[in-house]
Amino acid sequence: xxxxxxxxxxxxxxxxxxxxxxxxxxxxxxxxxxxxxxxxxxxxxxxxxxxxxxxxxxxxxxxxxxxxxxxxxxxxxxxxxxxxxxxxxxxxxxxxxxxxxxxxxxxxxxxxxxxxxxxxxxxxxxxxxxxxxxxxx
Numbered sequence: 001x002x003x004x005x006x007x008x009x010x011x012x013x014x015x016x017x018x019x020x021x022x023x024x025x026x027x028x029x030x031x032x033x034x035x036x037x038x039x040x041x042x043x044x045x046x047x048x049x050x051x052x053x054x055x056x057x058x059x060x061x062x063x064x065x066x067x068x069x070x071x072x073x074x075x076x077x078x079x080x081x082x083x084x085x086x087x088x089x090x091x092x093x094x095x096x097x098x099x100x101x102x103x104x105x106x107x108x109x110x111x112x113x114x115x116x117x118x119x120x121x122x123x124x125x126x127x128x129x130x131x132x133x134x135x136x137x
Contacts, residue, residue, distance in 0.1 A: 023042070026046050
């Protein structure tokens with residue numbers, strides 16, 4: 001098996017046609033219309049991601065959100081108290097120093113779970129608690 005280092009080194013000597021073929025083989029997607037040098041960098045990232053794992057789901061979502069530039073989400077940080085009024089009742093959620101979300105005497109895995117429990121419908125927790133904002137056009 002060829003090492004990651006050897007695969008990365010081989011990119012430097014590949015022709016444009018070879019780079020495009022490698023992109024299609026590796027990603028199974030159309031080749032982006034970019035320069036051969038930029039394609040080498042993109043292929044290097046893909047090779048390393050294949051070998052050692054790519055971006056986390058959260059990081060992918062953040063990058064997608066930034067690329068669309070329509071919304072911005074602030075993370076819930078330890079020590080935060082989030083307050084939301086819903087149907088005449090005030091709900092206070094605390095994010096502990098241990099990063100655990102606490103509401104109504106229980107621990108929750110996400111703000112979305114809390115928002116769903118409060119409203120009875122599927123909500124984005126960050127949107128429900130005001131952490132997700134629309135960006136100015």
